[in-house]
Amino acid sequence: MGTLSNTKVKVGIVGGTGYTGVELLRLLAQHPHVELVAITSRKEDGVPVADMYPNLRGHVDLKFQTPEQANLEQCDVVFFATPHGVAMSQVERLLAADVKVIDLAADFRLQDINAFEKWYKMEHSCPDVLRTVAYGLPELHREKIAQAKVVANPGCYPTTVVLGLAPLVQAANTLVDTQHLIADCKSGVSGAGKGASVPNLFAEASDNFKAYGVSGHRHQPEIVEQLQNLHGAPVGLTFVPHLVPMIRGMFSTIYARILPEALEVDFQQVFEQHYAGETFVDVLPAGSLPETRSVRASNKLRIAIQRPGNGDQLIILVVQDNLVKGASGQAVQNMNLLFGLPENAGLQHVAILP
Amino acid sequence: MGTLSNTKVKVGIVGGTGYTGVELLRLLAQHPHVELVAITSRKEDGVPVADMYPNLRGHVDLKFQTPEQANLEQCDVVFFATPHGVAMSQVERLLAADVKVIDLAADFRLQDINAFEKWYKMEHSCPDVLRTVAYGLPELHREKIAQAKVVANPGCYPTTVVLGLAPLVQAANTLVDTQHLIADCKSGVSGAGKGASVPNLFAEASDNFKAYGVSGHRHQPEIVEQLQNLHGAPVGLTFVPHLVPMIRGMFSTIYARILPEALEVDFQQVFEQHYAGETFVDVLPAGSLPETRSVRASNKLRIAIQRPGNGDQLIILVVQDNLVKGASGQAVQNMNLLFGLPENAGLQHVAILP
Amino acid sequence: MGTLSNTKVKVGIVGGTGYTGVELLRLLAQHPHVELVAITSRKEDGVPVADMYPNLRGHVDLKFQTPEQANLEQCDVVFFATPHGVAMSQVERLLAADVKVIDLAADFRLQDINAFEKWYKMEHSCPDVLRTVAYGLPELHREKIAQAKVVANPGCYPTTVVLGLAPLVQAANTLVDTQHLIADCKSGVSGAGKGASVPNLFAEASDNFKAYGVSGHRHQPEIVEQLQNLHGAPVGLTFVPHLVPMIRGMFSTIYARILPEALEVDFQQVFEQHYAGETFVDVLPAGSLPETRSVRASNKLRIAIQRPGNGDQLIILVVQDNLVKGASGQAVQNMNLLFGLPENAGLQHVAILP
């Protein structure tokens, strides 16, 4: 990169027709240091992006192109907003052309290849690349991301649960029972993506609440792997995702039993110190109750700590916009780190309320 | 039919997997004079209905069957809750077995075969049957329906617009300018059916409002044909449907210019007289403003008449539940007429509010 | 009561302007053994009920009356759908007139008067009556209710959590760690009542998800008291309620740690046996995931049991309609028991889906 006043990061997006794709476009179209050069969709080849996403009319002039036409090797960085398995099939070619890669799918999230292959039901095609990848949670891995060539953008649920538990499971910590953690998580429907499916129809999902994936969800092993890395020891987690009739937003209610030796700890302070100075992680004042709308369309994640009756049950409440801090905003935050830009560049939007 | 105290109407349903199908099941499961004998779905063959529709657990024990297994000829009446074109392919076989037919699709709604073939893009396979059909709007065609063997259940929009304009376009009437009627209609998303489609996803349709079909919608010729039959002369109608982010409910705002010679007419009285004694059409007191929730899950249609500033613009506001009076409830009302049952049998549910 | 074929239960409702009031009216208007004789509201004195609740037009002809006019002593039973504190101020007068009382508020839910006075911030005015009250959870206290003169209709959250845990905490049971139960509960907005308040505005509550009352909620001591009565020993419960952007529906996700000596127990069977034969409690097949809409506007409560990875964490998922089984439907079920009517009389509505 030259000096920032002269040069912009050239960005390509593979598979920009889904919700993380349009959200990337919204954020990048307003980013002061980015030049959008290509967006690919084999199916929508030739269609102006703004025809599919009318909110982008007047902001994005690109048309969807085939990957062949798009010449992604000219980019400084390519985002994959694709189904699982696409990024790993193209990453080596891009790395060879000195293009950095940020994958919003799961191809590089799990270092445990067996777990990956079990949960995603596909063989991993580039384990060598996988070993070099940075897990893109900037608040925990800022330096590694800045040095990386490939960033695995975390899953939406893992972002809330890992950031919500990180201060408690740090290496030396003996604060809570790490064998019986519970994450009761709730997501807006956009988390299910833009694919046509009956359960996500308005007439099915509206005025309704349900759990899903209770017997097993792909984000559970991702959370556990990250927590174990932090903790340096095995971690046990019960993870129950639920679907909320709202478009955007994620709310995680996390339960951890305080160990007898930690009953005197000031957990509010533990969290405030851990996230002091972070732009995008906001530890709310003691006694607060977060709402998802307080972060709607912004890259903030807010955390509140509760301990009813000052007992041995700690409750951590975490909110984010699943499409921003839980996906595309975090991807842009990772891009900023990759290119030495201010970490908050293009990400200072105020949340939309009401 | 024997005496009602001893005998129940044997009912079959073809294609019961969509929203009009499950709504028929909800109504018929509680109907005092009905025995549900078969429901068909080739795709769901063998699946208990209650597995697909958990609200029916404990109320309906049927399984979906193939049409072959279902032996629909044993029924007294068969409802078609199918895509357009299915009923007309099976109606002759059923009539031959002395089974009556109520079609919730459009196969028999338009007497004008050219219009049918233009709008539904298929050839009509049984024009002879078509000529014998009763259009199933009981408040206008009660006697014809009672005599019919095949009933064409009206479209959801036509039910509101035809009932909303009928008192004004009756044969002798010279009340309003019938060449420039406007129906600005709004429907809940369940009207689009249960097919998986991107525009009807929660994340697309929620927190959004849009028009559709402005350049042409299949219900426009149906409304016009019915109004012309009532009026005995050509009628002009602009019809603009919109999609509302709610599951059920239809609201039609109808504009009619009062003719100079009718400026002294008491239109509130015109409507009250026209619908006096009707169980399911409720003309609200002068000055009322209806809400869709006042009829949610009930077979009522409510009408209010407004005339701002006592000028020459008449506004008729009509609400119904698109799945009940706009579809399955009206179909049951037609069934009651076909079999000499009390017209309100099984249809006396109070609307759900809130 | 005379014989049922001749006589109807004469019912009065005090304070029928809120959501539990209108829901009582919806259910009682269709109840085969009920005669609605009076409904009181000092504020709405003289207003037809159907003017306030247009869904009742054509179904309920009553007007609101002052309590003085209403002559509630003529009733067989009076429902209190009032703020906390009203029922206890009137109950003695009604009992003296041989009128039974069902209170939908909290006046008689807690036998522990200290807890009542702490949580509801009012003195209890009739502790003598309180000691005779039946807690109106028919599946647990059917016989006591049938003998009672006053029934305390349970809170909405307690109905789900107590029924969801009852099979696990029965006297002799050593199945789960009863000191660390967790109930992560989610309610539709109608649970907050019809009072005008900013947080419950559409523009505040829609497209949003939040927790509330985490540091303490009135239903927590109610649940604990009931569980302790069943268990015969102290019980520890963390209770976190959340607000879901839907009108009706309640979903409770309950976490219980299985004791080492119970790891071989078939918990699906425990629940199925416990609720065998119940009309309104439906234990779903193993592997099921309930949805709130499967009980919308019906008196059913559905329970599913999950045990991820066959580990030591049991998850009980419970759904109900907070206004029906969680309030007015359960109140009618209690009335049926009080008067020897079939327990399901007037309560057999199929849930509305979609």
Add this chain to the structure above:
Amino acid sequence: MGTLSNTKVKVGIVGGTGYTGVELLRLLAQHPHVELVAITSRKEDGVPVADMYPNLRGHVDLKFQTPEQANLEQCDVVFFATPHGVAMSQVERLLAADVKVIDLAADFRLQDINAFEKWYKMEHSCPDVLRTVAYGLPELHREKIAQAKVVANPGCYPTTVVLGLAPLVQAANTLVDTQHLIADCKSGVSGAGKGASVPNLFAEASDNFKAYGVSGHRHQPEIVEQLQNLHGAPVGLTFVPHLVPMIRGMFSTIYARILPEALEVDFQQVFEQHYAGETFVDVLPAGSLPETRSVRASNKLRIAIQRPGNGDQLIILVVQDNLVKGASGQAVQNMNLLFGLPENAGLQHVAILP
């Protein structure tokens, strides 16, 4: 104002606790040429703005102040986001201190004082100021606004209907029947403001659609006055507002009868020419159907022209975000004009979709 590189516009807000207030704060907090100096609320005196509006945490550090403390005379401009009647009581004092005023309420929208007093039921306290006011619709009155000291920010409905009809009613135009215009308008619930009221509760307004104000609404005379100013002759308008269960968004379906002499006119071209070069008014390509979400949280207003069957009925479809182009965004646009800033400064947000 000095040169912009050195100086920022000092902004005060009176009454910032409502939805237009928080939206002003969202926009102004991100505006490159603005310094927020004061926000008043007598009721919330001393409360940090971010405590009431958690989306502003980290973006706005102001506390609410009493008007006395706020010293609004130090500002360059003061926005009134207050109930009707407040701005006119304070405007003269501010003008005397050389402070410009933008009123988001109705105090200065109607030049016809009789109409104002009839519809708003209060006396107008400063008719002299009223005569100098610019009506803040920049696309029609850009130059007058730039010269004004007081700007009357238009109502939300008038913005859509006046901009939707302006190209048709321009002075010389004889394109449509201007005596029988119809505006069938639909608004999200935030348009009703943040006051606690039963009809706007989630449990009342969700899953429901209704009309309101059909017999008379305050925005009707405002629209008519503006159209008559453009047309130079009387205009007749039927205006029917409806409430949509969505937070933000306004959709106006406008019907105009084409005059016989104008049947050959290309109306698409009329609109495209009229709004050529406008940043915030987007005439969609022929055949388009706009959606409210395409402008959610942005200052764009989009217009589509439809003419079914190429007949004599013209339909103009207009969408905006009622809180942005319909209120606070337009107010900022007016501020930019008042201070010679680029008209789009601080207003280039991309709409949030999904």
